[in-house]
Amino acid sequence: MRAEIISIGTELLMGEIVDTNTPYLASQLSLLGIDLYFTSAVGDNADRLAGVFQRAWQRSDLILTTGGLGPTQDDITREAIAALLGEKLEVNPELKRRIEEFFARRGLEMPQSNIRQATLIPSAVAIPNPQGTAPGWWVEKEGRIIVAMPGPPGEMQFMWQNEVFPRLQKRTGAIILSRMLKTFGLSEAKVDELLSDLTSSSNPTLATYAKLDGIYLRIAAKAERPEQAREMIARREAEVRAILGDAVWGVDDETQEGVVGKLLTTKGLSLAVAESFTGGFLTNILASAPESQRYFKGGLIATTDEAKVSLGLDAGLVSGKASAEVAKAMAALARSKLGADIGIGIEGESAAEAATGMVPGTVYIAIDSEQIKIHQVQSYSGRLYQMRRRAAYYALFDLMKLLKSIS
Amino acid sequence: MRAEIISIGTELLMGEIVDTNTPYLASQLSLLGIDLYFTSAVGDNADRLAGVFQRAWQRSDLILTTGGLGPTQDDITREAIAALLGEKLEVNPELKRRIEEFFARRGLEMPQSNIRQATLIPSAVAIPNPQGTAPGWWVEKEGRIIVAMPGPPGEMQFMWQNEVFPRLQKRTGAIILSRMLKTFGLSEAKVDELLSDLTSSSNPTLATYAKLDGIYLRIAAKAERPEQAREMIARREAEVRAILGDAVWGVDDETQEGVVGKLLTTKGLSLAVAESFTGGFLTNILASAPESQRYFKGGLIATTDEAKVSLGLDAGLVSGKASAEVAKAMAALARSKLGADIGIGIEGESAAEAATGMVPGTVYIAIDSEQIKIHQVQSYSGRLYQMRRRAAYYALFDLMKLLKSIS
16 A cells, blocks of 8 residues: 655745644554555645645655644645545534534634534544544545544544544555654764664564664554553564663653652652763753652752862862762752762763763762662763763663662 | 655655755755755666656756665665666766765775766766765756755755755745744734734745744845845844844744853853753753853752652751742752752642643742742643743743843
8 A cells, every 4th residue: 555645834845834644643553564655744825725635645655644623714635635536525414513512512612614514525424523623534435545634633543543543444454553762872883783683573563763762663563452562572582671671760661760759659769860971961851750749858069069069068078079979969968958868979070061061971870778789980072961861861770770670 | 936845765664754945945945945846756776767757857946866876786866867867878987986085085995886966967966975976966957956965864955954955045036034033922923923924924924833932933024135134134134123022032043042042151150040940941952052161060859748858858848839939949949959050940840640631730930039039920821841842942032031131
């Protein structure tokens, strides 16, 4: 099946709005195993839209459109499809009733212009849109399919997930399921090398993605039934985990701060942080996690030596170079000053404090608790803000390993 | 001039990469006053790319392409343009020499495959690319222009700003200059209402953009000479400033934290922060500003009442509801504990701590210094992370106003 995506709306051509629908649909099509050959964007202009539709009809089997289904005169996707197929638009009483109900639930009368959203052509069936007033269209004719969806990403994605994706999945005759494994501490090249025997497989597939908080691995399996696909994924996941071990810290929508939070809650432990090099980035990640007040006490951020001394660090210690000793003292300080069971201290230095340019740097991470005191040294090179983020995630990962090791 | 943008590369159709080049070029074309009618993306396939090029050649005067200029067999933009125009690719000795030099400066020999990047057709001139090995192409034939640029955004934008934009500006026969004014504390609707007499003007134009740190206003003027455009912008800017007053806090690439930093440095003052509601977001913004160690001492982040007491706040005070009194005590604490001239305290509460969903909330901001103690109460409704960000920018804006008022 050769697919094509058309985004419709003059606002997309002004450069003020980034079209997120197209990359979303592109990744969804690849999950379905459907080849995407073209994407395009066109304004709200009848002639130009007609040209784009004619071309798509000649070269593609599946045409997905977003936008142009609103109630105003600008919104001409319905008219363009009707003209392409030489069919006539007519008001569908059932659709009209649903749109009237949508407004009635909000205590409003349906504006007359919305009647345009209740029209269909003979080859089209309406696709429900519980998130808005514009139903989608599913059109089949001469062996080709056109799916017209609304432009607002929330409405489009809801319609796609609940209506369009399942129908297309039936056509392709296969179920594709996927699972994301999340790792930290290994480079993408290293992960590729370790998994080289597995990445050449075409089913399940294994793809890597470099993210801020580590390398992600997507396992996707195609099968006739969901349980087969799940079984294939489970087997591949076990193989990957056997190779990568502790580097795998989470799956799907888990976050490092979420995993750490769960471990702390389970063990009944609280956490506090002291940061210099990372400037509050780690504190902000932890404080932003849902319900983190249960286990996260807060952070002490000192950006100058003076401020470190004001907070209670030894003046002789901080006046020297950044060191593991300073990080250890900061971890202990965070613990005592904020009354937490575990303290993390992050201290670091970079060759230059310029915000731009690649610089080498060294970061010292210390974790302090009743039983255990550990520290780590990491050397990096990169832009300063990247190094700060990387250091914060290193600290989270170290803490996660520590928490898993204690009973 | 009717323009069209073509993005070339199979990776754009996989959904893993978002094409940022197209929206960038779209907004740049609108600055030049050139109408963009179509955008499209196509994979590295000779037949499909040929089809897209033929169509574009029929319907557009200016075709901008990104991608497909690399050294490998996948990269077929040069071949596609040559085929479209029925011209022959030949190695240009000067281009070959430049690419060899690019490698030589890095102590490397030019791989044989890079010779493809040194080819031209008779209708094309090379556009320098100091950021990479792939020169762009500027092609003129039969009254139409094709500009082929590399895909990596850094290389493309450098080439666009330094080579392509100036050449196109000469063609359109006019200079367009723009200036961004940045405001805080007014809603977009309020700004529109206050400036309604100015926004209808077609030259200079005035457009508003809602951003995290306030409403931005872009003034763009078209004229024959730069000094005329600058004069038009200056007059319009004076009118806007007369209407919006103190709400305008910066221009172009200035940031709130940068403006605050300059004011603190000029006045020789240092700053510290204590946060609860905002969880370190303000501290992180301030610590991330270039050279902020000169004036920013750090932050104390306490996310629980216990932690506030551990840091030295009065237990009776913090056990009650969030209040201006707590914010004031936090501001004073930040100042004393971190040894700063000025302290900011941010305290707040929201109806629900759920990370999703719209909730109402109230934020208390206090600023404490030798001479001045002020506090503000702000009520919002929104998602929790939006409220936190908004509260942090409110505090920065309050501090900015305070610093401007003291001598």
